[in-house]
Amino acid sequence: MGGQRRDRGVMVTVVRPLPTASVPRASQVRQLGPNWYASVMGTAILGSAGVALPAHSAALREVFAGAWALSLIMLVALLAARTVHWTRHGDQARAHLLDPAVAPFYGCLSMALLAVGGGALTAGRDLIGTGTAVVLDAVLFTAGTAVGLAAAVAVPYLMAVRHRVEPAQATPVWLLPLVAPMVSAALGPLLVPYLPAGQPRGTLLLACLAMFGLSLLAILLMLPLVFARLISSTPLPLALTPTLFLVLGPLGQSTTAVSKIADVAPGVVPAPYDRGLGVFAVLYGVPVMGFALMWLALATAHVVRARRQGMGFAMTWWAFTFPVGTCVTGAMALARHTGLAVYDGLAVGLYAVLAAAWLAAAAGTVRGLLSGELLAAPRPAFVALPSATGRTRSGAGR
Numbered sequence: 001m002g003g004q005r006r007d008r009g010v011m012v013t014v015v016r017p018l019p020t021a022s023v024p025r026a027s028q029v030r031q032l033g034p035n036w037y038a039s040v041m042g043t044a045i046l047g048s049a050g051v052a053l054p055a056h057s058a059a060l061r062e063v064f065a066g067a068w069a070l071s072l073i074m075l076v077a078l079l080a081a082r083t084v085h086w087t088r089h090g091d092q093a094r095a096h097l098l099d100p101a102v103a104p105f106y107g108c109l110s111m112a113l114l115a116v117g118g119g120a121l122t123a124g125r126d127l128i129g130t131g132t133a134v135v136l137d138a139v140l141f142t143a144g145t146a147v148g149l150a151a152a153v154a155v156p157y158l159m160a161v162r163h164r165v166e167p168a169q170a171t172p173v174w175l176l177p178l179v180a181p182m183v184s185a186a187l188g189p190l191l192v193p194y195l196p197a198g199q200p201r202g203t204l205l206l207a208c209l210a211m212f213g214l215s216l217l218a219i220l221l222m223l224p225l226v227f228a229r230l231i232s233s234t235p236l237p238l239a240l241t242p243t244l245f246l247v248l249g250p251l252g253q254s255t256t257a258v259s260k261i262a263d264v265a266p267g268v269v270p271a272p273y274d275r276g277l278g279v280f281a282v283l284y285g286v287p288v289m290g291f292a293l294m295w296l297a298l299a300t301a302h303v304v305r306a307r308r309q310g311m312g313f314a315m316t317w318w319a320f321t322f323p324v325g326t327c328v329t330g331a332m333a334l335a336r337h338t339g340l341a342v343y344d345g346l347a348v349g350l351y352a353v354l355a356a357a358w359l360a361a362a363a364g365t366v367r368g369l370l371s372g373e374l375l376a377a378p379r380p381a382f383v384a385l386p387s388a389t390g391r392t393r394s395g396a397g398r
Contacts, residue, residue, distance in 0.1 A: 030089045031375045032081055033096055035315055037108035039365060040078060042321025044071035044115035046358050047123030049328040053351060054335065054344040061126065068116070068123035075116050082109075100163035107151045107177035113144030114180075115322070118187035134194050141184070141191060145211075148180030152218065168233050170225040172246040172319075178222060179250045182215035184208065186257035186329075192264045201268045205261060212257045219250045241306035242316040244299035245323045251292035252326030255285040259333030278337065285334050292327055313364035315374065320357035324350055 047068035051061060086093045096102040117140025120133040128136070155177040159165055188208040195201045226247065230236070236244065262281040265274040303311075328350045335343035368374035 029081060029084050029375075030092050032078075032085050033102055034082070034105040034108055035102070036078055036082075037075075037105070037112035038315070038318035038322065039361070040071050040074045040112035041108060041115045042318045042325070042358055042361060043067060043074060044112070044119045045322050045325030045329075046354065047071065048115070048119040049325040049351060049354060051123045052329050052332045053347060054332070061123075064123045065127045068119040069127060071116050071119065072124070075112055078112070097158065098162055100159060100165045100169070101173070103155050103158055103163070104173045104176040106155060107148065107180040110144045110148030110151055110180040111176075111183045111322070113140045113147065114183045114187050117141045117144060118190055121190045134191070137187075137191060138194075141187060145181070145184040145188075148177075148184055149211075151177040152181055152215070156218075167225055168229060170229040171236060171240055172226050172243045173240075174222055174226065175219060175246055175250060178215055178218040179246075179253065180215075181211040182219075182250055182253045182257060185212035185215065186253050186260055186326075189260040189264045192268060197267075201264075205264060205268050208257070209261055212254065212261070215250065216254055223247065223250075235302065235305070238306045238309060238311040239314045239316055241302050241311060242314075242319045244302055245296075245319045247295050247299070248292055248323035249326055251288050251295065252323065252328070252330040255288050255292075255330030256326060256333050258284050259330070259337055262337070281333070282337050285330065285337070289327070289330055289334060292330070296324075296327070313368065315365070317357075317361040317364055321354060321361055324354045324357060328354060 044067075047064040047066075050056065050064035050067070056064075097106075117137040120128065120136045120140070124136075125133045159174075185208040188204055188211075192201050192205050195204060230244075235241070258277070258281045262274075262277040265277045268274070269277070328347050331343045331347035331350060334340070335347065365374065
């Protein structure tokens with residue numbers, strides 16, 4: 001249960017979860033942060049990336065549709081729970097916004113809305129019908145884009161004026177609110193054919209291109225901080241090591257975005273810009289996908305090291321899913337534009353990684369929910385350290 005103990009004036013706080021029976025339901029909702037939307041993102045892309053693969057059976061298509069349906073149910077449940085969180089635990093919700101470790105996860109809300117909406121037109125269309133899928137995607141795309149653009153401005157603003165952060169604290173989590181507009185750029189073109197020809201289609205397509213640009217430039221400003229911290233400082237804490245996979249998100253998603261924009265450009269934007277977008281999709285996507293594979297190897301090496309040092313399950317394991325899924329769709333986009341079978345094979349291999357990662361993250365989440373550990377309120381326990389350390393440390397025991 002924890003207690004307080006002093007030894008020669010030095011005190012250390014160690015956080016432990018309450019036993020399951022001691023955690024009230026209200027306390028469980030109180031601990032529900034915006035990071036939980038990552039589970040919706042990872043589940044939604046399991047379906048949408050699956051239907052993008054070069055070949056799959058009717059049975060597999062039903063599996064992909066089922067994954068999308070599960071993500072829709074998860075989204076509705078989380079939106080309801082987070083509404084309760086804001087209405088009954090507003091102090092905690094406001095504290096999350098002012099916490100530099102939690103605030104960036106508000107980008108996950110945007111991406112969860114967008115991923116489920118885009119999945120309706122890919123994996124879910126056979127299940128709910130094209131008309132319903134278009135309406136659902138339009139609603140979720142509009143809401144997700146609005147939230148994403150707001151987060152892309154508000155979170156960096158809070159980091160500048162309210163949060164107290166240093167370059168040595170940089171983590172890939174900082175990228176989350178900046179990636180959200182890139183997800184809009186990648187999924188918006190799905191709606192273009194369903195708009196009236198002329199101004200509406202052209203406006204949405206160029207808006208997607210603009211969001212691609214604003215997200216890419218913002219990420220190019222932030223990513224060097226993450227890489228510099230990784231090289232010049234100590235490795236990330238064990239529980240945060242999976243977040244290195246988040247860097248794959250903007251890489252795979254931007255490759256997908258330029259390809260999707262190029263796919264619907266003919267007849268929407270005038271020549272020669274439509275053909276130019278197709279050329280740009282290849283010239284941009286090939287080197288970026290190469291860097292993504294290099295980062296995948298680097299991140300995997302860090303995760304293997306962390307696992308050997310005792311890294312256990314945490315909600316950060318969901319970082320293994322959505323970013324890898326964007327690389328699947330990016331590889332398939334390059335396969336279409338280049339005609340090279342090697343990208344088909346790459347997409348299949350990456351999807352196998354995605355499926356394995358989803359199973360691991362989903363199993364850990366279910367176990368954590370059943371045991372109550374994931375939503376348990378932390379309790380402080382105190383452990384003494386020799387006074388020679390001259391410092392006070394705190395750590396999470398979950």
